Amino acid sequence: MAALEEGFTLSAVHLGAGPDGLLGVEQSDKTDQFLVTDSNRTVILYKVSDQKPLGSWSVKQGQVITCPAVCNFQTGEYIVVHDNKVLRIWNNEDVNLDKVFKATLSAEVYRIHSIQGTEPLVLFKEGAVRGLEVLLAEPQQKIETVISDEEVIKWAKLFMVYKHPVLIYITEKHEAYFAYVQTFNSCVLSKYTLLLGQEEKSVIQSFAASVDRKVISLMSLSSDGCIYETLIPIHPSDPEKSQRVVRSLLLKDVVSGTTRNGAALAVLDRDHVAVLGPPLPAAKDCLSIWNTKFQTLQTSKELPQGTSGQVWYYGGNLFMLHGKFLAVIPYKCEVSSLAGALGKLKHSHNPGIHAMSHFVNWETSQGSGVGSQNSEQSKRILRRRKVEMSTQSETPASSQLLSTIKKDSEKHIEVELRKFLATKRTPEFHTTIGDVVIGLVGRCKAEPSFYPRNALMQLIQTHGLSYSLCPGLMEVALEKTDVQLLQLCLQQFPDIPESATCACLNLFLSIGDDSLKEADVNMDSVSDYSDAVHDEKMEQQPEILQNGFNPEDDNCNNCDQTLSEKHQDTKEETTSCPVTPKRAALLNAVLRAAYSEAFLLPHLKDIPAQHITLFLQYLYFLYLKCNENATMTLPGIHPPTLNQIMDWICLLLDANFTVVVMIPEAKRLLLNLYKFVKSQICICSELNKIEVSFRELQKLNQEKNNRELYSIEVLELF
Template sequence: MAALEEDFTLGGLVPGAGLDGLLGVERGHKADLFLVTDHGRTVVLYKVSDQKPLGCWSVKQGQTITCPAVCNFQTGEYVVVHDDKVLRIWKNEDVNLDKVFKATLSADVYRIHSLQNTEPLVLFREGAVRSLDVLLAEPQQKIEAVISDEEVIKWTKLFLDSNQPVLIFVTEKHGNYFVYMQVFNPHNLYKYTLLPGEENVSLSFAASVNGRLITLLCLSCNGCIYETMIPLNQDKPEEKKELVTSLLLKTYISCNVLKGVSFAILDKDHVAIMGTSLKTPKESISIWNIKFQTLQTSKELPQGTSGQLWCYGGKLFMLHGKFLTVIPFKCEISSLAASLGKLKHVQAPGTQTVSHFVNWGTFQGDGLESQDSNNLAPLKGQSRRSLRTRRNETRSQLQDSTDKEFLSCIKDASEKQLEQQLTKFLADKRTPDFQITVGHIVTELVGRCKTEPEFYPHSSLVQLIQTQVLSYSLCPDLMAVALEKRDVYLLQLCLQQFPDIPESITCACLKVFLSIGDDFLKGTDVNMESVVGYIDFLQDEKMGKSEIVQNGFSPVPLEDDNFEDKLNKSDDIMNTTLTCPVTPHKAALLNAILHSAYSETFLLPNLKDLTVQHVILFLQYLHFLYEKCSESASMTLPGPCPPTLNQIMDWICLLLDAHFTVIVMIPEAKGILASLYKFVKAQVWVYSELNKIEGSLQQLQKMHQQRNTGLYSIEVLELI
């Protein structure tokens, strides 16, 4: 299956991005850096993880960038072309592009391509290709015409085949499409005629290379994707070669002409398609499985797009409105089992990825070890069906004996012996019945924990959970035993990996996390990944020196009866440096609660069992997270897997709904309620003013359309 994760804005409003969108998004000299070039005069270098620009360069007024800027990975410099022929090269420390290296070429440039481990290549509008070093040695050299008159380049891409560059580009002339492939060792140019599919209007192209074969995909105006194979191992270029296209995928749009569409190849089984149709004006982006011809996920883009899409390293880049938006995505290995449903998959750091889906081929005997195959060699005369049956029976007998031997040692082995045996068991090759076997082992261990109170194999249970094949329904008593033992690390792992935990168990974990002492947590293993980046790990000492009532709970009393005066008096409090009301260990445990799945209908009754002190403490922590989110323009917390703003707000609403009367009455909650009220009031005012500005701008636009001014005029506009 595939999924689109929560999107975020990269760098805010894109300068110079109009109806034509952007010229391009290209990789920088590091994996997290990207160069964004608009259709005007600006190139911006963004760092995606920080969601901020690191540098911005512009050409002079009157000049226009005509080619996306790229990074020369061999030198760490940036290269761009403006006014079709003027080449500029600069470094990070350069500020003014007018003072950097300049070279005027003899022909118009279409695109510059740059990849790791190869020098940049320059593709001219007439189809000729030169390396950047060759051009810099002689900028005014004669550039030959490769394509014919009135033939226009529509799309181009650079590949590496055995560390040798291969450039492919598609041209169009009078409705006919041609494919050119330029190889450099030896230097040969191949030309093909692209035979049309059912529709001869192609809107977007994408390609991938696998071995010695290039797969060219074409999105046509009927919403279908056609596939063409181009071999790389050709001897000599031949004239008038034809490429036959075959239908690969038919999307949900079948009869309408698409506007502003594009698509990208995500992996060998998935493509992302962005666009709209005349019948459904809402633009969206969707992921399709080309192997099973199914729509995996879709996301509406209400602010519209420019019809451009870029894909780099698990992230999609696009213009949403006039904002450069990044949407991370995940694509799992496509299989028949995966197409039947989607399971929650959370990989703990340092653990081996284990598929949640069954390998159907192993049930046909394809995964049998060579030793078993040799033992079955005399059975060649039997039918294929009986041979498969014998293989399955042999494997089942071997596995059953191993499982029974291991399960028998659980009944009387010590915790140390059990841990050693379990390590050996998990190191062996995993079989199709591995998930069921692990479930049996956990059930036996939990059963022994119930009968022997002194027996609790914490390390073994952690190992079994980290196999990532368990669920709550497979071992329902595991979390109950962990709650009884107050094993917070085990509970945290379960909350992170089990997709089917009942709401009552989630609330029971919340009670344990809120009530457990901070001294106990200091010596406990807790996964701190979710709090890295926004909580000070030295604040334990700071909190020890401050006045704490219980578990970091230190209410700020507001005694004034007038609520508005109370808000004004709390300004100094709200402007002070934020301090987390709980320790980092407890914050990491509470984040596991925020990430867990729940149904509001079943969760609310269980939340009512929380004590007042626990409600206030949890509400204070949620308020702290919310204030931290507000500090960032993207309204997100830093770190690898922090709580999202939606999760924070949902839990605030849940707590207020479950304990509304109590929270309104107790003095300890008035400070938090006052802060939330102040924020909501400020947001209402901001949106109200924005609506006024929007109305004024609409009126000005109408006035501008109605009035016909001369060639030169000065107008003074006053907004009241």
């Protein structure tokens, strides 16, 4: 028999789960601790027995974590990848992810796999696999392409077979599925085509697998609600030959075929699987355990708040999102027998009859001898803060381009660059263009008259550069007052330091309008900023409150009488944009750039007070523009969000309030901001009263048991 015990919520804090749920839940080097990675910016370390978080780490705003964080069991450190290529390594003592070890890789990472007994392995989106130590020794090394074009990795898992790692990953191309098995002791990669049944036309929703020495049992939950099994040999007889394996039906109709949020599958032991999904089309999500040996349902548990279609299991616990919270449900699976499958086996307290867990106690399995030496070597490599890039062999085309930029004219460089960009891109393409930019920047510093602006623009628009690959580029652009190139860098680079961001902001605020007229600035983010449109809307809807706040209304109960005297001047200030459209487009690029508040604040104090005041006026104008519609968004393509606007207002006031409050020109702006805060307090107070009223009504409805009776009730709230 299998049983689901009473579950509990791991944390009362809302997790940043996206539409597809969390990125992952991974085991830490302590058996009771787990790393939870949300779909946005945060990694949280939880201790299950205490039901509380032990630590939390977030990347900068504007950066996105793209694969689950894992633990390196050899060193006890944590590893995560953000923005597909930037790898971070830290430990429990680190507080800010922006200060920890960083390495920018040459190819995009699908995910990192880490289990006891081997070093972490990095699986790239193109199918190549690298050990962490080899990868960190040369982050920009060439990563080969293993899978074909339009082939996408859907799922992957790492096993230990005879003390050697074996990685399997599944790919999909035009609704056809393929399995790749990588063995590291023999360095053999085998490819299998997963053949469907004759009448089967379903789409696979979830994969799970287990290993039995020589064979991998791959299970798949399809959109028809059935579970299929495929047996894949670890060591094929002919690895070079294309091989095919057929999927066979294992369990039928375990979930509804019309599941909206998807379903999930997990292999608990050799005879039991956990399935997450509704059993019927109109039913709520359920967590169930099935016996695959006797094809019977052992137990199930309804999840009324819904799930994300994801399930993880470690050491007798199942993890899943229940609503917006991470829930843990302990489970037990006894030895499979016919009596147990039919529910006629008496419960026994003898621990010897329970199925053995597939997981090991990491704390009692510390390596020695050679393993300890490897662990110490790994620690030395992982704790290096500067990784020297080894010189890679270059193709003839890239060698010719690198030699051209050292001596030829700007026009000739542009011609050669266009030829190079027109050729087929190789795996070392990103490294090559980084070297090209470094060469161009170096020549710009050596020859002040040399500035190949068009060539630099072409290289940035390849979307293959980052600040760390060409750190001197923005410095040269600032010296040349090239606002267009700086805007493009702010839009493309995910790792710009806060000092460079503030230098761009200072330049955008101080440059003259005459110079901006000649600049070719991208205006997508500032469409429909005209005053006429704003005034027309204000005339048509003078009585409508905007998010509970009308700039023309001074009737908030707690607002000071002094504010009403400034009413007419405030209207004149806020109905027109305080900066030109081109300057607004440049400032929007700064608003959307990633930053860390602790590192940004010191640099904001160096910006002149009059520029800070102008920027605050522009931010206040943007806030009023957001209030013009119910969606609280700005017009245009990729405009700044309301949260970004409010965060920057707070940052500027925190860094410069003492200075700004002494400037006469900023007095009206500060009064407007003060008025806005007071009005929002009034609105929040009224909303709290309504919330309390609804809670009381909900309690009254729960106390009534006459559900079968029909009645009409009139409730007066005020």
